[in-house]
Amino acid sequence: MSRDPARRAVITGMGAITPIGNDAETFWANLTAGVSGAGPITAYDPTGEEVRIAAEVKGFDPVTWMDFKQARRMARFSQLAVAAAAQAIAQSGLQITDANRDDIAVVLNTGGGGIGDVALGERVFLEHGGKRVSPFMVPMLSPSMAACQISIQNGLRGPVITSVAACASGVQAFVEAQRLIEHGDADVVITGGTESAILPVAFAALANMGALSKRNDDPTHASRPFDANRDGFVFGEGAAVMVVEAAEHAERRGAAILAEVAGGALTSDAFHISAPDPTGSGAMRAMQRGLKDAGVEPEAVDYVVAHGTGTPLNDATETLAIRSAFGAHADRLAVSSNKSMIGHTLGAAGAMSALAAVCSIRDGVVPPTINYETPDPACDLDYVPNVAARRQVNVAIINGFGFGGQNAVAVFRRYA
Amino acid sequence: MSGRRVAVTGLGVVSPVGIGAEASWDALVNGRSGVADITLFDASDYEIHIAGEVKGFDATQYMDGKDARRHDRNTHLAVAATGEALRHAGLLNADGALDAGQADPDRFGMVVGTAIGGIGMIADGVQTLLERGPNRISPFLLPHMIPDAASGMVAIQYGIRGPNMAVVSACATGGHAIGEAMESIVRGQADLMLGAGTEAVIVPLALAGFGQMKALGSPIDPDTGEYNPQGASRPFDATRNGFVVSEGCAVLVLEELGHALARGVTPIAEVIGYGSSADAFHMAAPAVRGEGNQRAMRAALERAGIGPERVDYINAHGTSTPLNDRYESMAISDVFGEHASRLAISSTKGMTGHMMGAAGAFEGFVCARVAQSGLIPPTINYRHPDPELTLDYVPNAARQTDARVTLSNSMGLGGHNSSIIMRRYEE
Numbered sequence: 001m002s003r004d005p006a007r008r009a010v011i012t013g014m015g016a017i018t019p020i021g022n023d024a025e026t027f028w029a030n031l032t033a034g035v036s037g038a039g040p041i042t043a044y045d046p047t048g049e050e051v052r053i054a055a056e057v058k059g060f061d062p063v064t065w066m067d068f069k070q071a072r073r074m075a076r077f078s079q080l081a082v083a084a085a086a087q088a089i090a091q092s093g094l095q096i097t098d099a100n101r102d103d104i105a106v107v108l109n110t111g112g113g114g115i116g117d118v119a120l121g122e123r124v125f126l127e128h129g130g131k132r133v134s135p136f137m138v139p140m141l142s143p144s145m146a147a148c149q150i151s152i153q154n155g156l157r158g159p160v161i162t163s164v165a166a167c168a169s170g171v172q173a174f175v176e177a178q179r180l181i182e183h184g185d186a187d188v189v190i191t192g193g194t195e196s197a198i199l200p201v202a203f204a205a206l207a208n209m210g211a212l213s214k215r216n217d218d219p220t221h222a223s224r225p226f227d228a229n230r231d232g233f234v235f236g237e238g239a240a241v242m243v244v245e246a247a248e249h250a251e252r253r254g255a256a257i258l259a260e261v262a263g264g265a266l267t268s269d270a271f272h273i274s275a276p277d278p279t280g281s282g283a284m285r286a287m288q289r290g291l292k293d294a295g296v297e298p299e300a301v302d303y304v305v306a307h308g309t310g311t312p313l314n315d316a317t318e319t320l321a322i323r324s325a326f327g328a329h330a331d332r333l334a335v336s337s338n339k340s341m342i343g344h345t346l347g348a349a350g351a352m353s354a355l356a357a358v359c360s361i362r363d364g365v366v367p368p369t370i371n372y373e374t375p376d377p378a379c380d381l382d383y384v385p386n387v388a389a390r391r392q393v394n395v396a397i398i399n400g401f402g403f404g405g406q407n408a409v410a411v412f413r414r415y416a
Numbered sequence: 417m418s419g420r421r422v423a424v425t426g427l428g429v430v431s432p433v434g435i436g437a438e439a440s441w442d443a444l445v446n447g448r449s450g451v452a453d454i455t456l457f458d459a460s461d462y463e464i465h466i467a468g469e470v471k472g473f474d475a476t477q478y479m480d481g482k483d484a485r486r487h488d489r490n491t492h493l494a495v496a497a498t499g500e501a502l503r504h505a506g507l508l509n510a511d512g513a514l515d516a517g518q519a520d521p522d523r524f525g526m527v528v529g530t531a532i533g534g535i536g537m538i539a540d541g542v543q544t545l546l547e548r549g550p551n552r553i554s555p556f557l558l559p560h561m562i563p564d565a566a567s568g569m570v571a572i573q574y575g576i577r578g579p580n581m582a583v584v585s586a587c588a589t590g591g592h593a594i595g596e597a598m599e600s601i602v603r604g605q606a607d608l609m610l611g612a613g614t615e616a617v618i619v620p621l622a623l624a625g626f627g628q629m630k631a632l633g634s635p636i637d638p639d640t641g642e643y644n645p646q647g648a649s650r651p652f653d654a655t656r657n658g659f660v661v662s663e664g665c666a667v668l669v670l671e672e673l674g675h676a677l678a679r680g681v682t683p684i685a686e687v688i689g690y691g692s693s694a695d696a697f698h699m700a701a702p703a704v705r706g707e708g709n710q711r712a713m714r715a716a717l718e719r720a721g722i723g724p725e726r727v728d729y730i731n732a733h734g735t736s737t738p739l740n741d742r743y744e745s746m747a748i749s750d751v752f753g754e755h756a757s758r759l760a761i762s763s764t765k766g767m768t769g770h771m772m773g774a775a776g777a778f779e780g781f782v783c784a785r786v787a788q789s790g791l792i793p794p795t796i797n798y799r800h801p802d803p804e805l806t807l808d809y810v811p812n813a814a815r816q817t818d819a820r821v822t823l824s825n826s827m828g829l830g831g832h833n834s835s836i837i838m839r840r841y842e843e
Contacts, residue, residue, distance in 0.1 A: 049550055073699070102711065106694065111562060113584070118535055122542040122621050130462065130624030138625040139699045139829050142532065143563055143584040148830030151694040157708065160694035160832055161592065163581040164533075164563040172581055179603060185692075201541045204550035205557035265605075268580035270521070270571040273486075274559040282577065285522065403559040404568020406580050 003295070006248035008262075009181040009189075010415050011358055012255040013094070013243035015087030017080045018352060019055035019236050019342045023087055027240075027352075028359045031367040032388040036220035036341050038234045043198040051207045053219040054198050055236030055343030066153065073136050074149055075114040080239035080348075081146035081194035082153055089154065092243035093255055094188060096154055105158035105186035106147045107176045108241070109169035109193045111347030111402075113143025116199050146194050150241075158186045165266070166402030167307070169193055170240070170350025174398075174410040175264035175290075177244045187249045192241035193351035206235060209274065211311060223344075224371035225308035225337035226315050226379040233309040236343030240351035242358070247415075259358045260415040262395075263294030269405025276313060280321030282407045283307075287325035287397065290409035296395055298326050301333060303366050303396040305353040306383075308337025309344050316378040318399065323381075334391060336384040340370040350400040350408065357396035357412040364392050422598045423676045423683035423841060424784045426505025426669030428497035431778055432468030432662045432768050436500060440778075441785055444793035445814040449646035449767045451660050456618050464632045466645040467618045468662025468769030479573060486556045487569060488534035489616035493665035493774075494566035495573050498528075498610060501667040502574060506681060507608075514575045518679055519608050525578030526567055526610035527597045528667075529589035531773030531828070533582075534561030536619035566614050578606045586828030587733075589613050590666070590776025594836050595690030597670050607675045613777030614665035626661055629700070633658035633736050638800075647797050649770075651734035651763035652741050652809045654802035659735040662769030666777040668784065683841040685787040689720025689823075695831030702739060702827060706747025709733075709825060712833035713751045716823065720837045724752045727759060727837070728819035729786050731779045732809075733827045734763020734795065735770055744825065745805045760817060762810040766796040776826035780836055783822035787840045790817045 016023060019037025020030035030037075037055045046052040057080065062071035065083035074082070085108075089096070096104065121137045139145060144162035151160045159180065165172050170193030177191040206212050213232040215222035223234040250257055267289065269282035276283070291298055307318055315337075323330045338356050345352060360366050365388050372385035393414075400408045429436060432450030433443035443450065450468045459465035475484040475492035478499055484492060502508045509515040514524070541557045559565060564582035571580050579600055583592045590613030597611035626632055633648040638655040649660040676683055693715060695708035702709070717724055732744055741763075749756045764782055771778055786792055791814060798811035820840040827833050 101696070102693070112558075113532075113563070115538055115561075118538045118621070119542045121625065122539040123546065125539075125621050125624055126543060126546060130620070130627060133621070133624040133628050135625075135628040135630070138622070138629060141535075142586050142829055144586055144828070144832065145699065145830050148694070148699060148832070151696045151831060152699065155696045157694050157696045157711065159692035160585070160830075161596075161692070162584045163527075163596075164584050165581050166559070166562055166564055166568075179599070183599070183603065200550065201538070201545050201553065202558065204545055204553035205541065205555065208551070208553050208555040209558065210555070266525070266579035266581060267522070268525070268568075268571040268577050270575050270577045273565070273568055273572065274556075285577075402564070402568075403562065404564055404580075405571060406564060406568060 003182060007182045008247040008260055009178040009244050010247050010250050010260050011242050011244055011258045012250050013088040013092030014355055015084035016240045016355055017057055017060055017084050018238040019057055022060060024355055031338055031341060032365050034368050034370045038219040038222055038343055044200060051203055051212045051214060052216045053222055053234060055234050056198055057238050075117050075140045076196040077110055077194045078146040078149045080196055081108055082149050084239040084241035085150045085190050088241045088243045094243060101155050102157045103187040104156040105180050105189045106150050106156055106160045107173045107189055107191040108147035108150055109163055109173040109347055110143050110146060111166050111169055111195055112197045114141030115197050117141040119199055119201050150190055165406035166404055167346050167349055168400035168402035168406045168408040169347035171398055171400030171408035171410050174261050174354055175408060178261045178263060181246050188245040191244050193348040194239035195346045195348040196237040198237055221371050223310045223340050225310040225340050225369055226383045227372050228374040228376035230310045232311050234343035236345040238345045238348050240348055240355050257415045259361045260413045262411045262413040264410035265289035265293050267407045271405050274403050276317045276401060278317055280317045282405055283321035283401055284324040286407035286409040290411050294411035296411055299329050301395045301397055302393045303360055304333050304335045305356050305396060305398040306335050306337045307399040307401045308339055310339060319379045319381055330381060334366045334384050334389060335381045336367055336369045338367060350398060353398040357398050360393045360396055361414050364390060366391050420602050421673035422601045422687045423671050423673045424668050424685045425671045425676050425681050425683055426501040427781050428501030428667040429781055430470055430493045430497045431664040432470060444764055444767060445791055447794050447796045451645045451648055451769050453645060457620055462623055462627060464627060466635050466648055468660055469618055470664050487560050488537045490530055490614045491566040491569045493616060494528055494570050494614040497665040497667045498570045501669050505669040521575055521577040523578055523606050524576050524608040525600060525606040526576060526580055527583050527593040528567035528570055528612040529583040529593035529773050530563050530614050531586050531589050532617060533563030535617060535622055537561040539619060539621040585832040586830055587772055587775055588826040588828035588832035588834045589773035591824060591826035591834030591836050593777055594668060594780045595834055598687045598690055601670055601672050607672045609670045610667055611670050612667040613774040615772040615774040616663045617772055618663050631658050633660050649736045649766050650797040651736045651766050651795050652805050653798050654800040656736045656741060659737055660769035662771045664771045664774045666774060666781045668780055685784040685838045686841050688839050689716040689837030691715030691719060691835045693833045697831050699830055702743050706743035708831055708833045709744060709747040709827055710751050712835040716835035716837050725755045727821050727823050729792055729822045730759055730761045731782050731824045732761050732763040733825045734765050745807055756807060760792050760810050761807050762793055762795045764793055779824045783824045783838045786819055787822045787838045790819045792817055
């Protein structure tokens, strides 16, 4: 498919609040240095619980990014997103004025939204009754409120969209942003993902699913995607946001272009509410269709930012899907999982992968999969074990696969 | 823009005014309210304890008993309404699965939106955690409470394998779902898409939250002082004082026109316009004069390539809150100018209450039926004209017209706006 060159979607700004750094450059430096952001849970006292580790955001002070009163009426998932968006907009140099605010959209996705405020509200409700529930609870918990708050804080009046596809949400955001740009629905899209659900009910549910690593005594080695001894993911939190804009718009204002979002695709397994289709066919179709949509041959891909959660099933299935989608070229790909360092940030995960893809294209470095010690015969690709690799990256794809069988792939390309 | 046109070829509804599209439509055109005292839990302690509940709904009629037990009610409603819509569109085989002879499952996707998903399930989970400890939390909690659980389950139940997402934009969700589904077909990502909204928020915590926002309409009759739940939702009436929370699901099968005609299906209507905007104003209050709503309507008209004078009917967001109905009326006046007084405008929320994330999809169903038939459901409970609101709200009785072009407005908390335009299908 050939695209109108003027309407190609390019990236001009990045922001991040993550378990390994509260801005995009710190995140990237730690990601390429193989630094783990996992540790004991501090958000609440997990003593006696089955899982007591997480990849938390550290040292985040919302009032750095917004005034105290606004912060108090914003759920943490919204605060993280507003902060990351402020960084991305600042880097892009975009001036928001009455002349352009109607043409700036927000696509900000999440998995669970304000689940923490639901839990808090329910606790108040049970202990003190309905009259003590906050009148701000409903608007605060709304999953689209992170997108709305970015719109409100920055005066952005174009389409404001939140779509949820569990752990594929963050990837979907970039697919949607590219389409809004291509079809002229917006000139600029502030896009990404956010998640903050480090709370007892979420951990209990994930632990009871058997989804989480139980290496409580060794948190930095708990997330081990593609390693034979992987035992589940480490739950993380954070937000990553980028400024995506039409190439002509970016060039006209002289913005530095970091990379291009060339296209993407969404598919559905239609298989099971929490398990991936073991043949990986839904994931494979997403990669094939994403590349076709972007007009990129499979052989042109250098780097696959894997979904790579560190669960036994995902990593084997994803490996199979990559092999099916790329054939012989699969052995020439670099495939790494940043979840080895930042854990699984659910709805933000795809957006963090997008940061990794863009920075790898910019710097010619592929971040590693850390904690890779014992090869698994079911996982036989080049996972860039433990140490970053110098490699020219012209095309990187990001994978996101969610509960319910939603698959999303976005394709990033060097802009030329 | 490509020449791909988008037809509505199937409708499925589970609503406070009926289970099934025909039952719901019959109630609407006869002005029957679906609002009553809450029965889903004991709400007698709440100051306002009325709602628009879906009545007599048994999930096990639509899905496997085990699946039904594990899933949230919003997913049950979506699976049920989708079954009706697919059957209506002639897309199901004898086993109740997608008929591959009618549609390629890989070219068939969905946008099933919800404002909040399984909030009741999270609240129950927290209660379990506090009272019985973490080991008693269901391992199914997270995959079943997330807002895209319904879209995932609908895909699984019927074997629909194309693009799949759950749009979330508070009370504008249903409009965005139809619009995004339409765009997916126009852009060539799919040949068929479900545009749907589902919601099941009649749970203690949510009712408490809405009550604390002072947003709920009172069931006390403003004239007689009598208790009358069916009169609580009074869009555009001078005495309106809040919305009635309700639930339900509506599903529209959207199909590329050539695909539908090749199957020998006569479209119910065509979706021709979609506009989306943000107020960028306030997390809970609408922008003055419905400024964001105006931009969404203008964008939808532009997308449809028609002038405002071509629109015959508007299904208003019309929540029955003082501010919404006033600003929406102003927005319509500003966008449509002189033509505003010639428009028929009604809010079916007088009968259904506010179905939240499902509202825009339900009202999309209404707009499809109005475009098809010209028959316009009324705004019920309209007894006291508001001197400031001077448009034609089709008060209290349905009206047979020759309406052919219909517009649906939806607005959501946080400043989301969506507008959808449909047109009678003519060869």
